[in-house]
Amino acid sequence: MPEATLCDDVLKVAFPAIQQNAPVCEKSSHFVVPKDLLPAITHYLHTQPNFRGRLTLLWACDHRPVRDTYGLYYLFTLVGSHHWVVLSTELIGNDRLFPSITPHIHAAHWYEREIRDMFGLIPQGHPDLRRLVRHEHWPKGTHPLRKDFPWDRVLGRQQGEHHFRHIEGEGVFIVPVGPIHAGIIESGHFRFSVAGEPIMQLELRHFWKHRGVEKLFEQQTLIDALPLAERVSGDTTVGHSLAYCQAVETLLHLEVPRRAQYLRSLFLELERLSNHLGDIGAMCNDTAYALAHAHCGRMKERIMQLNDRLTGSRFLRGAIRVGGVTRDIDNGRLTEIVEELNRIQPDFSEVGAIIFANASLTDRLETTGILHERTAWDHAVMGVVGRASGMNCDLRRDRPFAAYDALPVNVALYRYGDVRARLRVRGDEIHESIRLIRELRGKIPDGPIANEPSCSPNPGDWTLSAVEGWRGEILYMVMAGEGGRIHRCKVRDPSFVNWPAIQWAVLGNIIPDFPLINKSFNLSYAGNDL
Amino acid sequence: MFRIIKKSLTIGVVTGQYQKGGTPAVPVVPEVKKKAGLFKRSFAIREVDTGSCNACEMEMNALMNPVYDAEQFGIHIAASPRHADALIVTGPVTVNMERALKDAHKQTPDPKLVIALGDCAIHCGMFKGCYAVTGPVERHIPVDVRIPGCPPRPADILEALSELRKGRP
Ligand code: SF4
Numbered sequence: 095m096p097e098a099t100l101c102d103d104v105l106k107v108a109f110p111a112i113q114q115n116a117p118v119c120e121k122s123s124h125f126v127v128p129k130d131l132l133p134a135i136t137h138y139l140h141t142q143p144n145f146r147g148r149l150t151l152l153w154a155c156d157h158r159p160v161r162d163t164y165g166l167y168y169l170f171t172l173v174g175s176h177h178w179v180v181l182s183t184e185l186i187g188n189d190r191l192f193p194s195i196t197p198h199i200h201a202a203h204w205y206e207r208e209i210r211d212m213f214g215l216i217p218q219g220h221p222d223l224r225r226l227v228r229h230e231h232w233p234k235g236t237h238p239l240r241k242d243f244p245w246d247r248v249l250g251r252q253q254g255e256h257h258f259r260h261i262e263g264e265g266v267f268i269v270p271v272g273p274i275h276a277g278i279i280e281s282g283h284f285r286f287s288v289a290g291e292p293i294m295q296l297e298l299r300h301f302w303k304h305r306g307v308e309k310l311f312e313q314q315t316l317i318d319a320l321p322l323a324e325r326v327s328g329d330t331t332v333g334h335s336l337a338y339c340q341a342v343e344t345l346l347h348l349e350v351p352r353r354a355q356y357l358r359s360l361f362l363e364l365e366r367l368s369n370h371l372g373d374i375g376a377m378c379n380d381t382a383y384a385l386a387h388a389h390c391g392r393m394k395e396r397i398m399q400l401n402d403r404l405t406g407s408r409f410l411r412g413a414i415r416v417g418g419v420t421r422d423i424d425n426g427r428l429t430e431i432v433e434e435l436n437r438i439q440p441d442f443s444e445v446g447a448i449i450f451a452n453a454s455l456t457d458r459l460e461t462t463g464i465l466h467e468r469t470a471w472d473h474a475v476m477g478v479v480g481r482a483s484g485m486n487c488d489l490r491r492d493r494p495f496a497a498y499d500a501l502p503v504n505v506a507l508y509r510y511g512d513v514r515a516r517l518r519v520r521g522d523e524i525h526e527s528i529r530l531i532r533e534l535r536g537k538i539p540d541g542p543i544a545n546e547p548s549c550s551p552n553p554g555d556w557t558l559s560a561v562e563g564w565r566g567e568i569l570y571m572v573m574a575g576e577g578g579r580i581h582r583c584k585v586r587d588p589s590f591v592n593w594p595a596i597q598w599a600v601l602g603n604i605i606p607d608f609p610l611i612n613k614s615f616n617l618s619y620a621g622n623d624l
Numbered sequence: 625m626f627r628i629i630k631k632s633l634t635i636g637v638v639t640g641q642y643q644k645g646g647t648p649a650v651p652v653v654p655e656v657k658k659k660a661g662l663f664k665r666s667f668a669i670r671e672v673d674t675g676s677c678n679a680c681e682m683e684m685n686a687l688m689n690p691v692y693d694a695e696q697f698g699i700h701i702a703a704s705p706r707h708a709d710a711l712i713v714t715g716p717v718t719v720n721m722e723r724a725l726k727d728a729h730k731q732t733p734d735p736k737l738v739i740a741l742g743d744c745a746i747h748c749g750m751f752k753g754c755y756a757v758t759g760p761v762e763r764h765i766p767v768d769v770r771i772p773g774c775p776p777r778p779a780d781i782l783e784a785l786s787e788l789r790k791g792r793p
């Protein structure tokens with residue numbers, strides 16, 4: 095790609111001290127950067143008009159026992175070319191400090207705090223060094239992802255209290271909510287400061303559900319860890335398992351048969367359909383419009399039952415495997431799917447028309463919970479929430495995986511960034527998914543559905559993989575260890591990036607609208623907390 | 625207006641349109657049945673998520689959709705543990721959620737039932753032994769009913785909940 099080599103050259107000219115390494119996956123470049131240069135080069139990548147790098151992932155890795163170093167990796171997506179630039183640096187020996195990039199790239203905020211908690215590396219100059227993943231009752235010095243921390247350590251308890259940001263003044267009230275909520279939703283804590291009705295500040299406190307997923311990955315082999323990936327966030331079973339499998343396949347140099355690629359796209363779209371249908375219903379329910387909720391719940395249930403008939407799991411668990419898929423969907427079945435969707439589509443269109451014709455509903459949705467384009471960009475927000483705020487990104491189009499190179503996707507894009515825009519993105523994507531599945535049935539080739547892995551990975555090899563799940567970009571970084579095991583697996587659900595943005599979207603809204611705004615984001619707590 | 629009525633009429637009743645009886649009902653010990661019998665036809669549930677992957681929650685939510693319509697059996701979701709007759713707990717108990725679970729249990733008025741939903745809540749599933757997980761639900765609070773599955777199907781959950789209240793006097 096000429097464009098890509100061009101950007102590599104520009105970087106090398108601007109920063110002669112950096113050194114280029116072999117790329118870790120397609121459409122990417124990898125540079126080793128001296129530690130002190132990090133803030134300058136990340137700032138350059140982020141702000142230069144011809145780069146406009148969006149911080150996509152930031153992770154650390156404990157290289158012991160092989161080398162006595164910690165690695166830090168920064169992944170940027172260049173907005174124009176969708177090219178990936180990985181910057182890496184190493185902290186050698188007892189060095190535990192690295193320069194924070196949060197002061198000029200806000201999206202790094204949670205990543206750096208996470209690294210501090212999990213590895214004990216300290217981002218110097220970070221504006222907020224409170225604990226993130228480890229709640230205050232965790233004993234001092236517990237850094238679970240360090241290699242000398244046993245995975246089955248029994249944690250003690252210490253005294254400690256989380257200090258929330260505090261707003262003072264006459265008539266300012268603090269409203270704490272959670273971790274256990276009123277509906278059937280996951281656990282998380284929200285703390286509102288209100289003066290009168292409008293929200294002045296919202297602070298999130300998450301990671302109640304931290305299960306140690308990344309550490310558990312390190313106890314498994316590349317092939318056996320798949321069920322764990324499926325359980326990172328249950329509603330995104332296909333997205334996570336697909337992203338994980340793609341990473342492993344790159345490490346094993348395993349080719350996936352074409353038919354399996356198509357079936358993977360099919361499963362991903364079915365997952366998107368069921369979740370978007372559920373979300374639209376739930377958003378209407380939060381405005382007390384139970385009718386739409388009931389209709390959407392019914393349609394979602396039909397897709398879930400379809401999933402069950404196809405694969406024996408309502409969440410399509412166990413449908414994808416390393417090297418392909420586990421079961422073939424023959425052409426008769428494909429026709430059955432399309433027929434079912436042909437029935438659902440007009441049904442949904444009708445419900446959609448009813449929803450948007452309802453003035454009182456529109457009143458609740460419009461101008462509620464606006465996430466401005468600028469805020470979305472600063473937080474590197476993507477996925478459904480990003481596309482409702484003008485972030486024109488969709489990996490299915492930008493970096494095609496599975497069968498999307500042959501199935502062009504029309505990306506739904508809105509600019510208002512309010513709840514209604516997020517509802518509309520979902521509505522459009524439902525129609526688009528149905529269209530894709532129809533197109534897919536016409537194009538799917540015959541052939542095998544899986545290849546067996548034949549070689550074992552080289553210890554120390556690593557790769558990245560990205561999938562556009564129904565929420566947004568799911569990223570996996572998998573590094574192979576000795577004997578086919580996993581040395582490090584970094585999982586990033588889109589929720590981790592989008593959660594902080596909600597703190598800005600609610601400002602000025604009233605608390606009764608918060609459930610609605612939260613539902614319109616519909617982020618995963620499990621995928622965030624890991 | 626007419627459109628809404630027409631829609632409702634053309635769709636008709638969808639309740640019960642699901643595959644029944646996949647797995648045998650969960651056995652319930654007589655003492656638990658006796659306890660559950662107290663709640664007669666109204667059964668308020670509070671769901672507590674202590675670290676699930678959220679698929680179990682999704683199935684609980686599905687229970688409330690028109691197809692399963694658990695409300696017709698008097699099962700409803702209480703907004704607070706203080707209004708609940710039973711706690712349904714999903715997920716292995718993480719170190720961070722341990723206190724919250726015990727609190728919620730304490731706040732639920734007696735007599736109460738505790739239902740462990742899903743393999744994680746019963747025996748921690750894949751997360752067994754991890755540093756961030758303190759153990760299954762029964763390590764912290766007494767569990768009366770266990771509904772296995774990963775996640776259990778809504779039909780199974782419904783089956784278990786009706787089985788529970790069959791012995792009602
Ligand atoms: S039992 Fe299965 S579905 Fe339920 S929380 Fe655990 S992993 Fe998720």
